[in-house]
Amino acid sequence: MRAAVINFPGSNCVLDMYYALKDFRLDAEIVDANQENLDGFSAIFLPGGFSYGDYLRTGAIARFAPAMKGVAKAAKDGRLVVGICNGFQILTEAGLLPGALRENAKPGFICDEITLNVANPDSIFSSAYDKLQITLPIAHGAGNYYADAQTLASLKAHQQIIFTYEDNPNGSLDDIAGIVNQAGNVFGMMPHPERAVDPLLGNTDGRAFFQSILQRKDLLTHAD
Amino acid sequence: MLTKVNPEPKTAVQIQTEKIYADWGLTEREYDIIKTRLGRLPNYTETGLFSAMWSEHASYKKSKPLLRSFWSKNERVLQGPGENAGILDIGDGQAVVFKAESHNHPSQVEPYQGAATGVGGILRDIFAMGAQPIAVLDSLRFPEVTDDKTRSLIDGVIAGIAGYGNSIGIPTVGGDVYFDDSYRGNLLCNVMAVGLMNHSIIKVGQARGAGNSVIYVGAKTGRDGINGASFASAEFSSEKAAQRSAVQVGDPFMEKLVMDATIKAVKDLPDIVLGIQDMGAAGILSSSSEMGEKGHSGIELNLDRVPVRETGMIPYELMLSESQERMLLVAAKGQEQRVIDLYKDFGLDAVVIGKVTDDGRYRLTFQGETVADVDINLLTKAPSSELPSQLPAHIAEAEQTQFQPVVKDPAEMFLKMLASPTIASKKAFYRHFDSMVRSDTVLRPGSDAAVLRIRGTKKALAMTTDVNSRYVYLDPYEGSRMAMAEAARNIVASGAIPIGITDCLNFGNPDDPEIFYELKESIAGLNQMAKKLNTPVISGNVSLYNETDHQAIYPTPMVGMVGLIEDKRQITSVPFKRAGDLIYLIGQTQDDFNGTEIQKLLTGKISGKLFTFDETAELANQQFVTKAIATGLLASAHDLSEGGLAVALSESVFNTDFSFQVAFQGTHAALFSETNGRFIVSVTADKQQAFEQLAGKQAELIGQVTDGTTLEIKDAEGSFSISKQQAADRWQNALAELMS
């Protein structure tokens, strides 16, 4: 399968994601956000960072980048779309995931390692976890998930909440850290699994995230 | 399009009679030298050029004679001081690039933007050499936190560092923070940046080859920061709060684009991009004139071509503006378009604004007329002056004996010490910094030194910033040696070999002979240890006039040290690893209390003659730790610094599931002594014999790691225990509580 890591101006976790994917021997490629056509990719990763400086609002400007047309198409086609941190913010701004991310309840950027609950261990993005509590890095100033009551009810009804915070660091509604769309192929989360794949860095709880994706070969054959 | 503006608001004669040059910081003597050397009166623009280039900030005229003495050559040095940043060989064709810079005055006036642009500025120095920045460290000095104004100042600085570093995506991996009232009204914000590169693409800031083009890259020029260089060279006065034009706003998004594009330009167009310089203090002026001077060339600029974001700017403003996120390149004649196109791909403007000449002149044209034409060497070489120096009275009159703390309740002292802001965990600050981005950070803030792996190799780099300015205040020479020693201990404890340093020399007004003495002695001390540690001084920065209403800060020669780890498996961290491991103290503990945290806690001040520095023991102990790590004998290592043994032991169990049980020969007070050259290490029981054999008398077994919930200490005056949870809470929460 071919995986794209979209490089928006201001993205800064492009290499982190790229190396993590390479670590799992995925055929990964960094793709400029000006590229509209992403048809050749069976999985598309929107990495962390500060796209367009995150000026105005996180992800607000990036969602209009040409690559987002390709991302929307991939989402519709049922291919995998993953947004981490800024990528998650972009996906909500683009309406590919419900809700929005506001600045942290206590304003200010936080970089730390936090405990996450695997709220839905059956998703494409969590199935390889063999434990229900994991530790992942977070690094964000606007990770405070918000959705209106109806949206929240719907997220719950369709088991779309994949990860929740054990000790909510940012004020997110219902401790939500990561969600999928109803179809189950578009995923976004604030924590950074790609920063937790190498034992040298002291945390490997991100590995099962990637392994989960790899388990679903059926979904990954698209462009092979 | 071009609306004519008058480039010379005052005539050359008016400048002389109204002494406008003096308002801009030039002395009578300097003005006379300019007149004589030009053979005429300098015009408005030219006077502005000299005032900026001859300011201390740009010219180092008062410190240069001393800085020349720095030892900066050994087999690793590929680039010493004098360039954007220094470079050290780390083998395999790779090199590490680093430098530190101060942004004290701007951060005092506008904490967020001052600190943010400090990060932006030092990163430009790194990528101007062609290197990829990989890490930022910040060394901060604040007044004691007694009021909301100080809190918001500190919050602003922290948020500014975070705002810039996080956004541009370079991890902030370390630093240090101290609180002392000598920094009231004059906080210090020093930032160090580290980069990585291949030897083959080293770029320097030189303009060579007549006819080659001078290219302007990045953000447009506005009126921000005009006269920042002379602003940084003036003392603060609380009455004169309105030093306003010097504030600049940082744009990390723009800088990320400039950084990525510049690194690509160096890589893809090595024969076209001939020189690079960032625009820092005194903007276009200092970058272009210094590039010309270093390349033994002249420079000619057409100011009508400078991209501007405001209308009606005159040459003086264009030249002195300190708008951020701008770079100057020299590109081979005829090939400019390749450079311009490359930057365009990143959405950036690159504009040819002038050319290199061979006549040694610095010439500016504006609206078709020549507005400045001066000898480039005259402009870039301010007349330096030898300043008088005198032993400070407080040292001459200092009490010679060591303070003897009386510790009646050691447990209480322990807790008090752990909660003291200088000792307490700085996590409340550094949690705002993205220390992990790029996924190379092996040891993050909270370690002795930060450690970053180098992908694709077995190597890693360690880095730290240090200086205890209380020591330096009590004894500039010895205190500076101790700063070097502490930095090296941090590097060594993390498993690295120190390979070089940068510095930031923060002092008061050098015209005061006592301050000049501090500067001189401090440089001598750093230099002496640099040689001993084989850590050449490859870059640095001087920040003088750090005074408020004639009260100088403590002399603060910040040391930024980098170490090399040849094999990642040797990376060693502070926390104890296993219950049952043996705890050893390396180094003798003396009654060393003048200038210490316990003296400050008990007497409210620091005073007396600084305790002595045993260089031989320091070096021997460092070498021993290095050897023990190399032999694979250590489970953990931590150096002792402020707060002494008590603090180092505690820090080794915080954030672990363990406690300790220790028996120590000294008094209660000695637990808090700050004798240099000491480490705490832990050793797994099965390695005890091998370790003790290697150590001989150099290590003393003082206890073991336990899985209990209390810290148990026995010393010559008795035994006591402390709840680990309570100790950890004090240490972890003290800063957050102080700040709210």
Place this chain on the structure above:
Amino acid sequence: MYLAKIYVTYKKSILDPQGEVVKSALHRLNYTNVQAVTCGKYFEIKLDTADKAAAAKEVETFSDELLININMESFTYDLSELAEAVD
């Protein structure tokens, strides 16, 4: 030339963290008369449209499209004619 002044705030039902921070800072500075603080964004945008109605329409569209996130923010604006283009 028209000048649009656009004011963006969180919707009423959404907590405004910055506002809370500013409020307590004001209280700490002894401005205890302050009852409530809302923090928002403010834009001044100069537009060169044929007439005021066109300017208004444009402001409304691009504000919804870009300047705010309709899930959580709302905006109001004022529109005035500028005498002439000043830089």
Place this chain on the structure above:
Amino acid sequence: MYLAKIYVTYKKSILDPQGEVVKSALHRLNYTNVQAVTCGKYFEIKLDTADKAAAAKEVETFSDELLININMESFTYDLSELAEAVD
């Protein structure tokens, strides 16, 4: 009860990176009539002072003291009386 609406912008000569980025985003979305964008902050503050003059005075002092950095920002404000304390 008074309602102060406070508008904070950078002073003229200070770089406004956000404004620049928003402007080019609007252009890319084909709002090419947009000539200039300034980004600033907007505060709505409810104050319980004896009279309007007192409210004005307070707004002016705390804006200078806290809401803006006088070195690089400036503010304007509107003040109106609120019928009664709502929520």
